[in-house]
Amino acid sequence: MNKPEILAPAGNLEKLKTAIKFGADAVYLGGSKLNLRAFADNFTEEQLAEGVMYAHKYGKKVYVTINVFPHNSDLVGLEEYLKHLYEIGVDAIIVSDPGIIMTAREVVPDLELHLSTQANNVNWKSAVFWHKQGVKRIVLARELSLKEIKEIRNKIPETCELEAFVHGSMCMSYSGRCVLSNYMTGRDSNRGQCAQPCRYKYYLMEEKRPGQYFPVFEDDKGTYILNSKDLCMIEYIPELVEAGITSLKIEGRMKSSYYVATIVKSYRQALDSYMDNPKEYKFQKKWLENLMKVSHRIYYTGFYFGDPNKQIYETSSYIRNYDIVGIVKKYDKETNIATIEQRNKILNGDEVEVLRPEGDNFKVKLNNMKNEKGEPIDSAPVAQMIFKSEINKELNKDDMLIKSKNK
Template sequence: MAVLTEEQLKSNKTLLKKPELLAPAGNLEKLKVAVHYGADAVFLGGQEFGLRSNADNFTIEEIREGVEFANQYNAKIYVTTNIFAHNENFDGLDEYLLQLQNAGVTGIIVADPFIIEACKRVAPQLEIHLSTQQSLSNYKAVEYWKSEGLERVVLARETSAEEMQQIKDKVDIEIEAFIHGAMCIAYSGRCTLSNHMTARDSNRGGCCQSCRWDYDLLSIEDDDSLDFVYGEEATPFAMSPKDLKLIESIPKMMDIGIDSLKIEGRMKSIHYIATVVRVYRKVIDEYYNDPDNFKIDPEWLIELDKCANRDTAPAFFEGVPSVDEQMFGDGQKRKNSHDFCGLVIDYNEETEMATIQQRNHFKPGEVIEFFGPEIDNFAVTVEAIYDEEGESLDAARHPLQIVQIPMKQKVYPHNMMRKEL
């Protein structure tokens, strides 16, 4: 089945469904930021059975607190239990799943069939979502997992728009797809570079991202000697693809009927999460509210660039990507254009003073941009900085330091400040 024509898509506008915006959370602070900036749901990892061992990850008590916070915003919490398990990994699984259910978690994201069986048996109130680790990219495989009683499948990042539409048309199951974040050079769940190079199991939470290391590309000659491929020196080479960015394809994904649009990045900063969630929230809402007159605002693209530290591309969404979507040499060294400086704690309208938790160095005389879900972006020149005792400072230089700055524009808790690099 071909992708719908523009005329067919327009006729479907009245049936348009607003998809869930699903954001990552590597810790409790990131969870709260994601929800505050507009995420409908958050996915996170507990301290067992997940694939991000280097994230802070959540204790059961933190998961419970996260659920209570999310409930205030009618947001959902999904917990990753998506390792490919070995025999020793099953100890404590039943107890853990029951704890998640009792904590009020909406569902779990799973790759291993035994964990699916255990969840049905021990914690039947939890929704079961199949992880992208299973690399689903065809409707027959999706049909199989639906027959196993799953509520949702997370498609492989390699799935095209045409394939997404075929799956959605043929199988009555919720579909989740990635829209922004890192891409794996292999199919997710199929790479063992990390295992071989560092003895860290990428499919049990230990991926060291070997594909993103810098390599020298040389050729092996017939006599087993090494020779340069281009010119007179080794060619810098990395196996990593560019990061995924599908902001301009959100309307098409909504027309197809994708149920959940997923942002990758549990290891990312709160600045990254706030920026990306806020932009995609605007895209989804504006297209849903007025699809016929929708246009991509160039400011949205500028916003995403402020937190991007790698080049981006649409990856496989429109088909097999070109060689230009692969990162070579210094291409992966790009830095984001702005530096996250601080988080707003409070604003006193009477004294016109903002209380800030410092996150990176800033000083009087610098131009600082504020942004948040309640405000339009605006910039101010820092006139002065005071510590908690009211003493003047020449800079906010200490991590997490609480400072105050005078400013006439009102800001709100969880608004953020950044400066151009």
């Protein structure tokens, strides 16, 4: 069995570095043009060049999304943009439009092409077609079962790679092809501006009864009839590997660095454990428990096992059990003093968990908090303020401090 890569989202440069530190083999991100996350931070040309250099320093890869469905005006400057990506060493571009694919093959023929999930590839003949057009990797549509993926793998050339989403938000439309946002808000999801109206709560109103709203009942669970659950395949690593998937993809370019760190670490630990000894592999509950801490909707396994319950109707809200409260900037072993950058309000005496790339989370208590002037403080309420605290366990630079919202 070939070991799949773990592919992580990188909404900005900080998240790129976080993903790599916590075990990602590759990251995917949006540059300055033509990507489907127009409201993410995305990367300037300078940041992208820095990100590529950082990733390559650690032997990791960077894939850039150019996966919109472009109108004529979107194509202006495409050739120059593709040449720039190639020149700074981007490892591949993720594409969905035949015109962009054709242009890439003409102006940067050596730049690797990955077919976006937006292209809705759900059968082996389509995979072979795209492979013949110069596409090296197919990012499979989310609507496939493991059985179908195995069949695709068995019927396509070995030189054609398969990538599949294994974790994160799902879309009620066919692998992202949706016009609901455009229709309701004027923001085109196929050009990177989705307003997510599928998460709204809907009612019916009859034209002769204005102001009388009737709930839309899908069943007795509620009325969020378009709102999907979140995908989570952490418990099925063996099945994903055995299906012949080349890359395990995590959704979430709009999510936090804490989200990226936690999800990547759990999948890294699970995959490494399985590949080290497939016969003796046992799923560890701590991997799922950590995934439950980050912001998420109710988890399910999507289409992988033919589950007929595709959506959730109770609520559109996220479950948020933990917050990131600080990033360790340095730790003095002699004084046991940690210098911390605040990320959410934290109180003197709070007990927090420490999240780092290696090992299990552990708990520490923040004592004798002081501001940068050395004055005692009861809390750190100001965004990204630097404060110091006495902590009796040794911490590392860039350790994340997280705190349960129930305490």
